[in-house]
Amino acid sequence: MGNKLRLLIMIFLVGPLSTAYALPPSALPENINIENTSLQRCSIAPVKALKFIKVGYASLYVNDCDVLTSGLESNLKQLSFEYYKAIPGDAFGKAATNFLVKNLPPEIFDQLEAKITEFNAAYKDIDKGDRYDLRRIPGKGISLYLNGELLSTETDEAFADAYFKIWFGERPFNKKLKSRLLSG
Secondary structure, three states: OOHHHHHHHHHHHHOOOOOOOOOOOOOOOOEEEEOOEEEEEEEEEEEEEOOOEEEEEEEEEEOOOOHHHHOOOOOOEEEEEEEOOOEOHHHHHHHHHHHHHHHOOHHHHHHHHHHHHHHHOOOOOEOOOOEEEEEEEOOOEEEEEEOOEEEEEEOOHHHHHHHOHHHHOOOOOOHHHHHHHHHO
16 A cells, blocks of 8 residues: 555544644744744744644744745754644655655765664554644754653754755655745
8 A cells, every 4th residue: 555545544544634723822822932943933824644634733943033034944843743643653664765765866865874763763552632743953953842741862963954955855755845934
């Protein structure tokens, strides 16, 4: 069975399709603070599985939204995902690995593969209303949070920059999501 078909079946088994979703006022705030730096929400976009099943919203936070047009690599940033469907944790890790394979040269993927596997193992099953945050702090790497709880950190700078290629690489998870997040 193909990967897309498996994911589609999983999403249908997890919960009914939702045709509308309004963000709660407290979800995905306009500003956050990381490392004594205020980051502003530059964009918000729906997250869709298989390009048509809405599963939540993503927001991109940086200290200056002008960097969206000049490149995000190695900048202080946070990518946040607010979900309104239950999703198994291993689905995140499998999808992340899949899109890293698509977006990294094979030799870079091979160098990072053990770290990718370890980082992705931290994903947990989520329920409606849960939030994942990926924080990129230059000099400190990347950290994964679930509802504010630190799940994993990887300090390798190459890994930290590579991981964001899942959403911002040449072959991202969803091209519309990438475009909306980078359009501010």
